Amino acid sequence: MGGFFGVVSKSGCVEDLFYGTDYHSHLGTKRGGLVAHHRGEFIRFIHNIENAQFRSKLQDDILKMRGRLGIGVISDYEDQPLIIGSHLGVYAIVTVGVVRNLDELAKNVFGKRAAHFSEMSGGEVNPTELVATLINQEATFEDGIRHAQDAIEGSCSILLLTDKGIYAARDKLGRTPVVTGAKDGACAVTLETCALPNMDYEIDRYLGPGEIVWITEDGIERKQPPGDRVQICAFLWVYYGYPSSHYEGINVEVVRNRCGAALARRDSVEVDLVAGIPDSGTGHAIGYANERHLPYARPFVKYTPTWPRSFIPHNQRVRDLVAVMKLIPIRELIEDKRLVFCEDSIVRGTQLKQTIQRLYDCGAKEVHMRPACPPLVYGCKFLNFSRSRSELDLAARRSLCRIEGDGNASPEAYIDPDSENFQRMVEGVRKRLNLTTLQYQRMNDLVAAIGLPKEKLCTYCWDAAEP
Ligand code: SF4
Incomplete structure (x- = not known):
């Protein structure tokens, strides 16, 4: 399934980003990745975590990372995070979910001339790159995220990192949780709330289905209100959620x-x-x-x-x-x-x-x-x-x-x-x-x-x- 974590901090974000992402390791076994923004540059590392844990694979990399903004992912399928150059600016993106109509959407993209996908390892379109391509079809990030989520069959929760902050978007029917956390001088966004307490974050809010927020050093701004229908995965509580996590305010254990x-x-x-x-x-x-x-x-x-x-x-x-x-x-x-x-x-x-x-x-x-x-x-x-x-x-x-x-x-x-x-x-x-x-x-x-x-x-x- 996969999980993600993001941090916006008035001081350095890297340590919280590393441990916060690590607390999603039970959700995926394929790829682990981090990206931080520092002085106009995105610094990114992705590793195969099939044979060794996320922490051991990335612990040396984080010594090379700087910045106050970052997102990370444990991915059960594709390489992530991706860094995308677009008319909206350069940004990094991670996703959790499944794009069931991937082939059809990719075909539509190819229908527009001069379009391409570059992350074709394994011979398939990288679903996160497809989501980014859909976002790039609109004039703003908010409209782009909305457009992507309307087009996708399946589900897709997104963290999108720019040079100024993080867009966090929960999938349209809220199959997966997205939760913000707060502490003095920093905001986090996470799928698993078990990532929060050991780094002194308090749960701030549970995003509703389809809700989009913009997280900066100044706080959290709602960009799209939640929809009225939620279909959160019941299996989170039964099996794959972590015992100390909460979804919709309800603890797993x-x-x-x-x-x-x-x-x-x-x-x-x-x-x-x-x-x-x-x-x-x-x-x-x-x-x-x-x-x-x-x-x-x-x-x-x-x-x-x-x-x-x-x-x-x-x-x-x-x-x-x-x-x-x-x-x-x-x-x-x-x-x-x-x-x-x-x-x-x-x-x-x-x-x-x-x-x-x-x-x-x-x-x-x-x-x-x-x-x-x-x-x-x-x-x-x-x-x-x-x-x-x-x-x-x-x-x-x-x-x-x-x-x-x-x-x-x-x-x-x-x-x-x-x-x-x-x-x-x-x-x-x-x-x-x-x-x-x-x-x-x-x-x-x-x-x-x-x-x-x-x-x-x-x-x-x-x-x-x-x-
Ligand atoms: S309840 Fe079952 S079908 Fe529904 S999202 Fe969870 S695992 Fe998938």
Whole structure:
């Protein structure tokens, strides 16, 4: 998915920029980049972060950076930040989201003579460059950002750095959060609010959907008011957000605890221990254990010194290797035990199947699974949640396709948790994963745990609901 961070400071911005961007490392595994503006010059560094962390890759670079204005990005796909020369002036830009109609928009650009794209590594148009090209088609940055967001199918949140300040724009339906922070002498803008407190920033405001602000040393000026429809991604709270972050003022860990409690209230299975698949299952499991007054334990610990990131690498072989290497079982907490595990979600189920087998290999008597969200049956089309994942690979989708005997069967008839179809689909997943029991979260419980009205949440990957 990716994340970004920006700073405008009366003194130097580089240190805050570096650490603030680093706090988005769980959101992407491909590229990390920073750009600062100093005395008429943009100083930029981009690194491949597939094999080493953002901090270790950029820690020497920041010694060469100066300036009071800067933006940074963790990108799960394209090279960013880009520095663009245009009739609007020179600027730098980072984006988060997915441009689904990239080819069509690129074709339109080529329709205008003398247009070109220069960031073609990998043979594809760089989506951030396309966004910049759309912005450049208008007379001002505000109009350009509006134009780009109107043209894009998918979602696109933007930070745009000029020599005077930063434009921050949240995507039109607010699928991703954009939040400003303030401290004496500096303003920050971030996707993850967990980037703020350790650098003494207080949350200043949560931008609304489609809102555009202009951040300078003098403060924050609204350039476009928020729209009235928001569809923030519910999966942020369930899985890929950081526990100490807040979206729309609602903390991630607190929601995970409530998700676990909701699962527990519908459960009466007899177990010895409650556990979470680390890291993102932990908050759900604590909520479950507390609600049922059962002991919480860690039968698996994660080897954090060298496997700290929780986001999934795109390459399947690397994913499988990481899945085995980063989790270390503790036999004393597994052998002869009946275990209930809370998990954020079951995506493909491939790694989970291995993890469950390892529990049986260590002597587990029973393994019960309680995912914190309903079965995933549709692929995400708004956030580039994982480009490489086909929705037909989703564990629940495969199960229902097997029932239907049709590899392309529609999930529509399998969404109602009270239907026989749903039960059969879940039973298919349970069998494949070799679980003793499997019980998913219900959509209304997930929505209640988040605490926003359902119409303000994107729940597309579970029920295909769209406004
Ligand atoms: S489809 Fe799923 S992952 Fe994508 S924005 Fe909606 S809730 Fe989030």
